[in-house]
């Protein structure tokens with residue numbers, strides 16, 4: 544008997560369980576119009592309040608994934624491994640780790656997103672490279688992966704279309720903050736890429752989507768469990784996003800920082816987190832037996848230049864200007880630099896990620912609404928980070944703007960307020976807070 548949407552909504556509203564076949568019917572009805580948006584939004588609100596058990600979450604993820612194309616990468620040898628970050632400020636590890644992992648022999652098919660609100664997005668950063676195209680079709684995606692060992696694109700209409708529809712409804716109805724819905728949304732897209740394993744970087748802290756550690760742990764646990772249930776190797780690192788990652792926040796400035804990191808120049812927090820995530824990818828990709836072995840491989844491909852060479856190759860293969868790699872001044876540049884001096888001498892005790900990300904967005908480096916245009920040359924460079932000594936009047940950060948920006952006053956206020964300077968030095972806590980693994984037996 545065909546279910547009735549109203550009965551399923553009522554059951555979920557009252558704390559009941561939906562069967563996999565009912566979830567499949569609901570997702571099918573989203574595409575066909577048989578279950579209209581108003582019923583789906585009521586169901587989303589019921590799920591937000593009542594939750595879903597792992598079986599329901601797995602069924603929802605699988606149905607959303609199957610709503611579009613599942614890319615077949617079986618022709619490309621090796622286990623294909625990707626990384627997903629829940630996002631943050633200055634979070635640019637994808638551009639560092641993807642070429643490293645590819646240079647170590649593990650293919651990295653990466654479908655990324657755009658920035659929204661105070662957080663940046665990999666696609667916006669990549670588009671600051673003149674000519675770089677993120678809108679490859681599935682054939683182009685497979686070809687670049689085969690040629691370069693990595694590919695960096697945006698979500699195509701073919702991948703998980705049900706997520707696109709549902710995310711728009713959730714965004715407009717305050718139903719984003721639900722662990723089963725976030726799990727299904729993220730994994731349906733990632734698992735449709737044709738991967739064998741996924742490493743998650745789940746952020747916690749001031750600049751993170753999940754600010755509280757227990758929420759980040761619950762999301763990581765949910766994603767690992769469901770991914771594993773759907774046959775993928777899963778590892779999650781829970782990492783701090785209290786202060787921005789690295790020193791650059793924006794788009795072109797972040798690409799420049801990634802190129803420097805691939806040249807072996809740091810900054811160390813960006814390098815260390817990228818290598819930690821890359822090492823997990825190499826173990827899931829069966830290129831290394833242990834994380835220590837994997838880490839040594841990562842350092843080797845940075846030092847011998849092969850990781851940077853991979854980045855150059857993918858930039859060229861996706862239409863970008865490869866000369867950028869040797870001459871970072873070919874990236875979009877800001878017109879005006881404004882220094883923010885320290886009001887006193889002492890030690891930086893905090894650099895709050897959220898106001899820095901918000902200020903970068905106001906400058907034009909990010910979007911308040913999905914349709915906003917990005918200014919790729921603007922951003923913020925942190926000259927001091929948590930734990931650094933500072934003299935009175937010394938620059939805490941540099942605002943990169945395009946001159947007559949009416950938001951500059953508010954930006955200055957936000958970034959000045961983001962820095963806390965105290966009398967005594969502070970211990971900077973480890974970036975990695977926790978690690979979860981749900982992988983199938985590795986190496987027999």
Ligand code: URA
Nearest residue numbers: 719724725726728729
């Ligand atoms: N990012 C996604 O892709 N989906 C969510 O639900 C939340 C963050």
